[in-house]
Amino acid sequence: MKRIPVIFLRYIVFFIPAIIISFMVWNHYQDDLSDGKATQYDVKRIFTFDEGKRVVSAVSKDQQLHFGMYDPQSGKRISEWTTESDTFNEMFPSIQGNNLLLALKNKEGQLLIEKITPSGEKKELVKQNLLIPSFLKTNTYQWNGQLVFTGEMEGAAAVLGELKNGQFHVHNLNELKLPARPVSMDVVMNSFRGQTPIPIFELTLKNDQKAYVSGISNEKHQLGVYVSKNADPFSLIEDTVEQRLQKKIGSSQNFAVAVESNYPKRARKVNGEGRLGEVVPTPKPIYQTYIYQLNEEEVLIAGSTAKDEAKGKLTGYIYNHRTNKATSASKLFQSLSYESLQREELTFNKNVKSDWIYYSFDNQLTGAYETTSSQLKEFPLKKVISIENASPAHQTSVDTFMQYVMKGGPLILNWAIWLFIPLLLFVLAIFLPPILRLVRNNKIKDSVTLEANIVSVKETGTYINEQPLVKMQLQFQYDGENIEKTVKTVVSYTQIPQPGQRIVILYHPKKKKAMLLKEGDLSQPSEPKIIQGAVLRNIESYETVGRGTVLSLTFEADQKRYTIPMIQAAGFEFRKGEKADLVAISGQLKMAAYGHEVRHRSGKDVTLTGTIQRVKQYPVTIHGQKPVMLDVTVSSGDQSITKTVSQFIPDHMQVAPGTPITIQTKKEELDREIGLMQEKQGSAKVTHVAFAGVIGNQPLAIIQIERDGMLYEVKQPIDPMTSVLPGDELWVAYDEMTRQAAIVKYASI
16 A cells, blocks of 8 residues: 555656646747737837827837737727838838828838828838838938938939828939939938928939939929039029029928027028028027928927026927917927937928827837827837737637647647656556666676777767767777777766776677766766855966966965966956856866956856857967867847857867857846847947956956947956957947947957
């Protein structure tokens, strides 16, 4: 009666895989539910229209843009569609009438314009293949609520696309009455900023003449054209050009609004001669101004209540230059900052006869504001994501779990198998032990124990748990015959067998197979031993490698001394008396952390497997080890980054590209670096370098860099051979909002 519980307890361990896989199934099921859920990184832009009763979100997924339109009050999804946008997911909105029009580029670089109605209907307006040769933002212009595009078509050197009154019109400039075909087109400076009565493009013709065309057309969709008799620049003939073009298209706008170039940058009226006149009359003064053209009558004036924007508040007015009246729109800016006015992603739209103004700020915020009642309907990213992810298909339920199981897959198959394995093992439990004993006895019975001589040891290039898999050529005698056999085994760096060494093996005469008697002992990895608070007692300097210096560091802990090789980065200095944490793995001693800040930093440790892409070795040997510089690609989920790391490896060991390698780091540090790698990238100059300690073989550097007059902070481990010094040029990924950056490439070396 007592044996049944004993047997049950002995084999309950076989339920562990089923339990583990069950947890994996549940987690994968939760991930499956989350698949398609939007995150702050997936949402590219958000827009609102129809008096704030409709919100459209654009989510990047599977290299496509997934659009969804819904009622933000009820959360009801009205429609959804998918668009194959280009890699950069650029979008320009325009609200014309009661419809939202979105301009994008498809994967072939062609202009794509989608017209969305409040009912959820979608229509593509572009009927001709208009190629945008550069970024969409560099070829798109806004004028009085309209969008103007410059591009190319087959057989046409230059094309103007015009999105107005809910319609798209294409103007092939080759079809204009010009003395020669246009070979290039450039916008006249400031003509899209309200400083000319109409927007103007300058054409360079094949015969070197200059021609000028209006950026907008008349009611008959005709462009204004003026051909210069000579190659005179626009500044010499601007009055003539403006008058001729304005007369052709029948524009009645005789002045606009622009910002004065000098402090405190107020908004001023622009007269018919293009000169700045009086300050725009607003109920309260507004400084450090930005101007947004809304339509043919109104502009939005945004800026600070104080001459120094750092001391003032963000405010704004909608100014109608026909009526000379300014309407307060301060509430519109309650969730925006002055810095956001400088971003190209901030857009405003307002129809001339409407009381509603709409705005969109990147993927962070969108809203609608009624000027008469000061009613504000604002939709931040967090609210948009919650509505996006409220679908029942993303909720935990019996139905969604059954749908997940019915989809099958390797994990579900393994789960089903492992549910039955324990039951099968209970049946075999009575018969399995004697079978195993019989197999072992037969193996011992049919094999003989011999001593073998190691002829050669070669590494296979494969590593298991950071330890090399070696191939050993053995030589031994059996029954008077000299026999040579090859065996493979995993060894530690400090226990690699040497040629000439004698070892004990098992030899099966019938199968003619040799096995290591203690193969399990040789492949059993030792538990890492942490030596905390070791004090640095001695420093010996050797050769330089790159910018770094090879050192021999001697630490003391519990009256024992430990010596390890290390590379000291330029600008960093190990100091006697400082403490470090060391780790002994498989007989090899390594640095874990050096310095008070690094040793006591918080976070979850993670071990990642990387792939070596490039290897650079140095002819230096210290304590039987040599330094190498490695370019390693490390993956986490579907993201990957390439890091430059330096390590010491045994002198006899060779490392080749493609070899796997493990790297330890903090999860928070990895997530931060991967997150920054998704931001903008560019070159930057190092202005200051400080150090907080050492992580493994790499010093933790705090680097100040300068790019385009802005300062950013880099805080990450750096390669000690390469090092970073003031004046270096780095290629970095940077976040303009947080002013944080990460090194992508050491550009100076």
